[in-house]
Amino acid sequence: MAANKKLLVLPGDGIGPEVMRETRRVIDWMARRRSLSFEIEEGLVGGAAIEAEGAPISDATVARAKAADAVLFGSVGGPKWDGLPFEQRPELGILRLRKDLGLFANLRPAVVLDPLAEASSLKPDVVRGVDIMVVRETVGGVYFGEPRGVEKAPDGRRRGFDTQVYFEDEIARVARVAFDLARKRRNKVTSVEKANVMQSGRLWRAVVGEVHKAEYPDVQLENMYADNCAMQLCSRPAQFDVILGDNLFGDVLSDLAAALTGSLGMLPSATLGAVDPVTGKRHALYEPIHGSAPDIAGKGVANPCAQMLSFAMLLRWSFGFEEEARLVEQAVEKVLAGGLRTADIMQAGRARVGTSVMGEAVVRELDKLAG
Numbered sequence: 001m002a003a004n005k006k007l008l009v010l011p012g013d014g015i016g017p018e019v020m021r022e023t024r025r026v027i028d029w030m031a032r033r034r035s036l037s038f039e040i041e042e043g044l045v046g047g048a049a050i051e052a053e054g055a056p057i058s059d060a061t062v063a064r065a066k067a068a069d070a071v072l073f074g075s076v077g078g079p080k081w082d083g084l085p086f087e088q089r090p091e092l093g094i095l096r097l098r099k100d101l102g103l104f105a106n107l108r109p110a111v112v113l114d115p116l117a118e119a120s121s122l123k124p125d126v127v128r129g130v131d132i133m134v135v136r137e138t139v140g141g142v143y144f145g146e147p148r149g150v151e152k153a154p155d156g157r158r159r160g161f162d163t164q165v166y167f168e169d170e171i172a173r174v175a176r177v178a179f180d181l182a183r184k185r186r187n188k189v190t191s192v193e194k195a196n197v198m199q200s201g202r203l204w205r206a207v208v209g210e211v212h213k214a215e216y217p218d219v220q221l222e223n224m225y226a227d228n229c230a231m232q233l234c235s236r237p238a239q240f241d242v243i244l245g246d247n248l249f250g251d252v253l254s255d256l257a258a259a260l261t262g263s264l265g266m267l268p269s270a271t272l273g274a275v276d277p278v279t280g281k282r283h284a285l286y287e288p289i290h291g292s293a294p295d296i297a298g299k300g301v302a303n304p305c306a307q308m309l310s311f312a313m314l315l316r317w318s319f320g321f322e323e324e325a326r327l328v329e330q331a332v333e334k335v336l337a338g339g340l341r342t343a344d345i346m347q348a349g350r351a352r353v354g355t356s357v358m359g360e361a362v363v364r365e366l367d368k369l370a371g
């Protein structure tokens, strides 16, 4: 199969470059064994970009991201830059990419792989077979709302404030992504908000209900308060199919869902923009849901699976290479079934390995699977 697709690779900070190095082996394997010849450019983002280019992401890198068929992103941030003014922080690198590329729907699959049921924070019987897709809105809400700031109140106390704001069309378009996905899965969407205490939550519930009634009456819709959803994820996770949430609740609940799967180091994601009606193309960025993990960065122990599985999502969602995406997913699962574990998913009786041994093992499995 021939392909000549443009990828922009942005490893970022902390463990980002470490797990990206292993993912590049998988990309190389695809070029070697499946003739998927990607045209790859690499760029700086986050703290790395602040150091070299003076901003968390340069205009030139954003332009390259827009020109690429897909962006493969690592992670940004770290204690070195925590003291910077708010508008200069490394995290703005990913926030700007999402905003400027219109990447409004973040798909975060939390799948408990059989070999890892014992590594979950919950009892194996509770999590076995759990397969949840969290759909998180990513260009609105409190992460972008204005006004925001810290100011001195008239009585001399400091006051910090952010704004949670959603337009109805922003809610409707991400709801459609969730309903479309549900139709291809188990046909159920659980939409989460705090309609009991937040005005934007009331609008969220109303708009999701309207979209459901008008366009997706065949899909089961359940509304759930976000705090209850957190509790239900821990007590009865198997009830969930697609969870739809805003920028903040989606972020928090997907980290929680990650713990069910064994580790944050296992969860990939795809962040998608709208399909251009003329070209049929869409901007897309793929990244693990974890951050730069400063506590383990530089030690060679990070789990590269989330980053490699993000590449699998890229193959599927940006290029329709379903077979190759499945190959990567199967290779990861086989390595885990074979007993190799990075520290975050370590279990008694298994072999603890570092980032690069895990990466090499996945490539070896790819070789075996491809015959």
Ligand SMILES: NC(=O)C1=CN([C@@H]2O[C@H](COP(=O)(O)OP(=O)(O)OC[C@H]3O[C@@H](n4cnc5c(N)ncnc54)[C@H](O)[C@@H]3O)[C@@H](O)[C@H]2O)C=CC1
Binding pocket: 015, 019, 074, 075, 076, 077, 078, 079, 091, 094, 263, 264, 265, 266, 287, 289, 290, 291, 292, 293, 294, 295, 296, 301, 302, 303, 304, 306, 344
């Ligand atoms: N999209 C991004 O680039 C994101 C960036 N961040 C940034 O990352 C920095 C650290 O944030 P934290 O809250 O500590 O979240 P984090 O996700 O970096 O780490 C949380 C915990 O999970 C562990 N962990 C994460 N990924 C792992 C992996 N692949 N293998 C093994 N263990 C792993 C870490 O060691 C840590 O104990 C901050 O600057 C934060 O803003 C956080 C989340 C997303």
Ligand SMILES: CC(C)CC(=O)C(=O)O
Binding pocket: 091, 094, 095, 251, 289, 291
């Ligand atoms: C801007 C990011 C650091 C926020 C986050 O935690 C995420 O997107 O997962």
Ligand SMILES: [Mg+2]
Binding pocket: 251, 252, 255, 289
């Ligand atoms: Mg997060």
